[in-house]
Amino acid sequence: MINIIDKKNCCGCNACVQHCPKSCITMQEDGEGFLYPIVDQEVCIDCGLCEKVCPVLNQGEERKPLQVYAANNPNEEVRMQSSSGGVFTLLAETIIQEGGVVFGVRFNDDWEVIHDYTETKEGLAAFRGSKYVQSRIGESYCQVERFLKKGRKVLFTGTPCQIAGLNLFLRKEYDNLLTVDFICHGVPSPGVWKSYLEELIALKGNQKNSVLSHSKPIILNSIRDISRIEFRNKRLGWKKYSFALTLSVPDGHGTKNTVLLSEPYNENIFMKGFLADLFLRPSCYACPAKCLKSGSDITIGDYWGIQNVMPEIDDDKGICCLMVNTDKGGQLLSSKEWVEYRKSDYSTVIKYNIACVVSVAPNLKRKLFFDKYQKTNSLIRLIDNILTPPLLRKGLSFAKRLVNKVFHFHKRNK
Secondary structure (H helix, E strand, O other), X not given: OOOOOOHHHOOOOOHHHHHOOOOOEEEEEXXXXXXXXXXXXXXXXXXXXXXXXXXXXXXXXXXXXXXXXXXXXXXXXHHHXXXXXXXXXXXXXXXXXXXXXXXXXXXXXXOOEEEEEEOOOHHHHHXXXXXXXXXXXXXXXXXXXXXXXXXXXXXXXXXXXXXXXXXXXXXXXXXXXXXXXXXXXOOEOHHHHHHHHHHHHHHHOOOOOOOOOOOOOOOOOOHHHEEEEEEEEOOOOOOOOEEEEEEOOOOOOOOOOOEEEEEEOOXXXXXXXXXXXXXXXXXXXXXXXXOOOOOOOEEEEEOOOHHHHOHHHOOOOOOEEEEEOOHHHHHHHHOOOOOEEEEOOHHHHHHHOHHHOOOOOXXXXXXXXXXXXXXXXXXXXXXXXXXXXXXXXXXXXXXXXXXXXXXXHHHHOO
């Protein structure tokens, strides 16, 4: 019977919930905003199936890829909509062309991150682009199994631990299943994400938008007024990506789809907290699926350092690291002559993207953050205060005031 004592021993893959023959396991949110399995002991028959499908208890063997490539999608529009090189879309379109089903991650109406599937090329648009929040798997594994048993081809994409959970859930090999994971830094708290969005809307909703210099405020009622969120907008380039949020309501001039917020990743407060490893899931600090242990057929990710390795193909629009881990994955790639790729090697990938083999270390202030998280009336201020030392914050504030004074002085004396 699953009994989570140390939270680092649960990655939240939901395999135990979906495999329980008595449906006596439910996922419940903790104070950090992550889901964990809770067993109804009065209904449990202690069959042990939940333990057999747990990717933490049943970790795979470390592997090395069969082939490694630097790759990108030749379709410029799709590539710019994607986080790195747009290779996921190429793989997914192949499966759909063959009558298959593609599972990926999208936002729901409340901008929560969920797993879902599509049977059309048009449906792939919602799956494109990184979502730096742990997704809700729901019943995806059960849905995958039903499609596979009907003989449909299935492409399932997810974090390495989610792929490991799926493989254990299925408990057998399927020739018509292709699994694709990605080089994962770690998954932030869905609870923190929701709090951030709600506070952002409250702060920005009735303010004059300094980005667009509107004379009238933009009136927002809820997070459902948002029409688009991009964690990796390439307006400033692939390497200096931005967090961008777009509205679906009119501004003071009647214009819709106005950009409410666009900030470089190193200036956006949520991204700063994520990249500082402040609110990742505890299991991410001891990931059970590093070193390709997930059993995935293909692994994709950003080919960081491409400007040093293959500068001739670096146009700052995104290059994907594509690792073929199984013969099945290699067969799919060999059928795609229109993929633009060049051979590389595993050691080079690891050199510039160590997250492939090493878990991140917990931020030393993580406990302090979550101790204050439940009590704070401003998540944004809390993250800023924890990440910015007091002396540095005072120095930055002084520098900002000084710059403003110099600017206004020159403006008056023109």
